[in-house]
Amino acid sequence: AQKVTQAQTEISVVEKEDVTLDCVYETRDTTYYLFWYKQPPSGELVFLIRRNSFDEQNEISGRYSWNFQKSTSSFNFTITASQVVDSAVYFCALSEPLGNTPLVFGKGTRLSVIA
């Protein structure tokens, strides 16, 4: 069965530090999608990125970057030069559309960026 593990429960960094949030997944399907969502203190869930299993290219969007490695079943998220506004809970998620499996979330990593 599919599973997403975010081993880091909480991380605290000082502003301007780089931080990497780890995500390890398990799936038996060859076609799957990986996601990251952000949940700021206000509580809503904000979509950040989707990556399909056939595309291992790293993605960069401003200060955010994602490293997808099928060999280690990992989809890690790095924030460069962190800012206080990055403080949130970050969720990694997996879906298996061919198996009709919707998003399965990890338990989340709470990131605190201290000024």
Added chain:
Amino acid sequence: DAGVIQSPRHEVTEMGQEVTLRCKPISGHDYLFWYRQTMMRGLELLIYFNNNVPIDDSGMPEDRFSAKMPNASFSTLKIQPSEPRDSAVYFCASSSDLDRKDGYTFGSGTRLTVV
């Protein structure tokens, strides 16, 4: 597009009472999902619908929980009778498919407190 609309935002009820949570998905989205968020278990999928038909309700914790989708623009999640351990944030989400490029769109959630 008003997004996914959930009501109420907050609900406080006494143990044993019936609670009904409501969701209006984005027009044109064929999939609707109900998730529950707790500190201990993170974000769990309770049930999802496709074209108003329940597809997978294996995440519904007990018979006390029931969900309906009478039409494409409305869904309810009912808990009867409610118990303190049902206290959580309940999210509704909708999507045009299981692997939508921009992920699922989540509502703002309903924070349920059962005392």
